[in-house]
Amino acid sequence: MSFQLVGPYVEAFAQRNPGSTAFMKRGSDHRIQRVFVCPSFANDVLMCVRPVISIDGAHTRSEWKGTLYLATVKSAGDDLYPVAFAITVDGEDFQGWLWFLQQLKASAPNLIAEHFRRDCSYKLFTFMLSDRCKGLNNALGNVFPANHNCYCAVHIRRNVESNHGKKFASTVTALSQTTSLPEKRALLTQLQQKSPGAYKYVTDIDANRWMDSAWLEDEKLPPRYGPRYGFRNSNISESTNNLVGDARNGNWLDAIDGILIKMSLHITKSQAEYEGKDGVVGSMLGLDTKRWEKCVGCRVYASGNDGETYSVYQKVGGELEEEALLKVRPVDCVCDCGKWQAIGAPCVHGMAYFRHQMKWRLEDVLDPVVVIGGYSL
Template identity: 30%
Template sequence: MKAAAKVQGVRASYNQLYCAIDRAVMKAQREKQQASFGLIILYLHQFQLQNEDSTVKAESDADKHLQCLGICPGVMKHSLKHARPVLSLDGAHLKRKGLIHALQQVFPDNHHCCCSIHIARNVEKAFGKQLAKHVHDLLATFSKRESDNSMTKINGISVRGEKCLEDITANQWRNTAWVDNLTLPPRFGIVTINMSESMFGDARDGSWLECTNAIVRTMMNRICTLWEKLYGREVLWRMLQKYLRVDGKTVLASK
């Protein structure tokens, strides 16, 4: 660009040329994206025709601007049929009491349990890593004898730490049944994972949200590629010319 300007006898600083090119590139990309968004609905129509089990919904305003987009591929629907009918509500204590009250009305028989990961972290913060190490052992065992041994070791480190764990009611530790079973020992079959964090943490690449984002990104890439093949790369140069104005022998970046 600098050499071309010199050949034409035009003097311009590197900063002026950089700003002009940057603005032209940004405007070209923005217009390309705007044109691509207009093709998404047509793409979704073809997507649904080729994937009959999928559900696709898109809403646009009077100017054909996309307002919302919802996609549920058929493979996800079939996968949901094999999922456990369990609704996991994570972090209810962070949403104040309104959410808990609503949950009690909608699901009065809901089983409330404590997240073992959060228990271990809270214990580590309050009583140290040495005690938290035994908490992990306690959370992972299904043996009454091993549970009692872990509690004995915890007592030897901190009596307050043991009391903190004992204050958690027995039914909030169990995951062997969704209803209380009085025949089970208090520390038998305790909760070992947080379902929500486990799903999004251990299998983040396969989570529904990431999958939806990947589908949208793929759609946008294909649409942009087709748009570029249709109009050619010279569009960028034409956009660049609009942002360069020759005034005497100086090239200025247009506002």
């Protein structure tokens, strides 16, 4: 009986929520094959979150078998927003992913649009994948060829642990996080000497899919591809699966209804939490303030003839009060340290440029996605 109600439910949802995409597809035997839902608010949500979207699939756990596809984003305040989902009879294969991503692209065009706020440091959304599923990778290349996609560093580390030993896990974690090219080379040399198998595994994976240092080596990454905003794993997907976990236990109708309720509750909660407030989301303010204060002792000078490159001298401590020299190009959101490119926000040296050269205040530097005003959905 529940399957007979899926069609009327989806149709009623679309009618009562103008602008939403919600439909059901039947097979030649008239049985339900696929259901896709993307509420009308989802496309607007994409303008108010960090530009990383997590894509994941999971199987339903009830006798009514199916695959649940989810697309989720995360705000600066760490609020989860599932923006679209589907339930299909497909497995997690190329055809299933291709269909889901095609519907997602049609329903949420902001995924491939340049951000309407020109002062944002990114252009297009980056896709974070929970695993390196070949079907998903190929489908993304077909549907979102201009968007960058990254792999979960935790999954890569776990694979190394399982196949080559736990003692190499810390090396893999360090490889994913470092923005120092000398440190990256040293870590790879160390890994090659101790475990040639683990070395081959990690070097066979495109560095620009999981290593922060890739933003220094691959000139194609900035500014064409948006940064990962510090995301190195698929915690968004895992948290979303926990959020909608109960919905996977019932029939398709219960699953659709349960997920939509969770989505609506999260939007309502965020609106209530930030209503009437202004300024920077609390969870991000501490990180930004720390970098802002750390740049106090830096010295900034224009360098080169292009008028866009600046040298930043930063004290690195020690009895001799040595200084490190790094160069920044604010127009491209690039620094020699690599952190500006990787996290999508000014590093200490970028902050030094804005503070000492431009005489800006901290609030002038902040990306719009961390300002509470962006939550007025």
